[in-house]
Amino acid sequence: MPPHQLNTAAIDVLLHLENTVPSKNEHLQELHWDLQKFHKDHMQSSVMRARKNRYIDLIRDFLKSEDLKKNFPPGIFVDRLVVFGSFATHCASKFSDLDLCVCMRYNGFCDPNRKPPPIWALRSIHYHLIHHRRTLSEKFDGAKIEDVEFISNAKVPILRFKIDGVPVDLSASFSDRPPKSCLAAKLINAYCQLDDRFAILVTFLKMWLKSEGDPVDHLKDFPNSYSLILLLIHVLQWYRIVPNLYQTHAYLFNHHKATSWDDVDLESDEFWMPLDQKTIICHQQRPSKHLTVVQLLYLFGTQYTTKNRLDEYSFNMKTGALQLKKSREYSLSIIDIYDENNPGRSARDTEYLVEALRLLTRTITDPRHGMLQSILEITSQQLYEDPERPSILAPDPTETTQKTCIKMIREVINTTISEDIKTDYFVDILTWEPAENILEISAKIRCDTRRVVELFNGPKSTEIQKLAEESLQKLFELELDLKLIVCFQDD
Known part of the structure; x- marks a missing residue:
């Protein structure tokens, strides 16, 4: 080894x-x-799978239509359409797109080692979809083609569009072997x-x-x-x-x-x-x-x-x-x-x-009820963006704890932000205390909180800023309500 x-x-x-x-x-x-x-x-239902199979057949027929052949440079023709990505596995979800590859042939080169770039084919298909919009519905048996986009400068050029709302990524290949x-x-x-x-x-x-x-x-x-x-x-x-x-x-x-x-x-x-x-x-x-x-x-x-x-x-x-x-x-x-x-x-x-x-x-490793929801919140609320954040597993705050957090945050804001900024950005400050739950409180302080962080960590370290940082640190040490702290820190 x-x-x-x-x-x-x-x-x-x-x-x-x-x-x-x-x-x-x-x-x-x-x-x-x-x-x-x-x-x-x-996971993708059998009905959705059948629907996507129909779209694949429609796209396959379109790619071999006589009208499209006229757009291809001389010598280029479609061999077949193959499917890859999640639809070709058991891993497709109800939101998955269709990843397709149109396999082309070219008989214009004498040297078999010289291959034309796939972008040639995609450019011709894109031109046809853009300039024949009025007749596309008929060619696709009533299916609606929209949001046509040619991403030509990507690492793998693709033609992207939707067929009856289903996203399609179409790539091309001139290889003689299966992709x-x-x-x-x-x-x-x-x-x-x-x-x-x-x-x-x-x-x-x-x-x-x-x-x-x-x-x-x-x-x-x-x-x-x-x-x-x-x-x-x-x-x-x-x-x-x-x-x-x-x-x-x-x-x-x-x-x-x-x-x-x-x-x-x-x-x-x-x-x-x-x-x-x-x-x-x-x-x-x-x-x-x-x-x-x-x-x-x-x-x-x-x-x-x-x-x-x-x-x-x-x-x-x-x-x-x-x-x-x-x-x-x-x-x-x-x-x-x-x-x-x-x-x-x-x-x-x-x-x-x-x-x-x-x-x-x-x-x-800290099992409790409703774990899947806690896990989903890691990415849905982007909790991963702050590695210094305390544990997300803190218990739900009591009413007394909520009031304590509100009081401490108000003190931080009142000692660091001038009245004009407070008026512009922090509306309803006096209504925080009677809020019914912590999510309502969080919504009320979700504003230009980036400005608060800049004041805390600005180049001028004043005694007021130092006091505010100490108050914020006390909030972290309590580990009572991370949702409120997250909303306070993040923009």
Whole structure:
């Protein structure tokens, strides 16, 4: 084994997992069932799947229509349309878009090694969608095409549009071989077939750590969905909970052996159920099969809360090992089987991922009623943005505690902000005290609170500011109402 590569997980973590996250704890059992319900509520229905299949057929017919062929440069023609992404797996949610790839052919070059850029095809399709809007409804059997956008300067150029409100991302390829993205979907599909816990975790992690960013520069707070799935597979392989299917079933998932388009055909039973029954039965007999979804979620959290591990190591999906990064160009480095350009490159940093997972593991190790809601608030309220924030597990404040917090915050504001700023930004100061609940109070002080923080931490350190900081610190030490403190700190 190379000295820069780690192949062995800390087995003692598994040995002590039942003590750390006891499966029989009533609150953890509640979380286990809530996660299963979350998956059921968010997964794609059979009706939605049938509807999307119809849209795929309509798009396929459109791409091969005679009118569209006239827009293509001489020698370019459509071979087929293939599906990848979440729709090609068991991981699609009711909000998932359609990831499609139009596979083109070009007979204008004598040299087979010279390939035209995919953008040629996408530009022609985009031109047709824009300049034939009046007749599009007829071509798509009454389906409405809207929000057409050509993102030509992205790392992977795509044509984005909606068909009856369903988002579609259309890419193009001039390769003679099946797209690797389809084989990646097939591999993920196999893990869903192998272990139902995997599909539940994928649904939750994708919804919980949903990234938002500019589609052009791909800057995101969290890794993209594909990277999250790879990280989940890696940690499950790391602890020997699932096998490395790329190694054990190379004939199914090795892209060098995928020469037939049947290998990426969604209509094929082999694609939807790629694993044989013997493999599944063997997996069912693994000792780790008794681990709950909550325990696996905890393992995922602990694996990626060590920032040094994310900063220094790459996650090798081919071998299942950790190996030292060759460069620090990207915060998250994944050596993927199919994407040679590091799918983790879209995450601009790993700080938020680490902090969100730290709050997740802290929540799991302090069981209480309504844990799923507390976990969802970590990302919905962006609690991960402040790593210095006290525990989010503080008990609900009493009426006396609320009044104490209100009094202390009023003192902070009155001693640091002048009357004119107070008039402009802090309306209804006198109505805070009779507020019925802490959420109502929080809403009343959600204003230009960034100005307050600037005054606290400004270049001029006055005695008044010092007094205000001490008062705020007392609030932190009480650990009574973090929702109110969060609203007070954040803009």
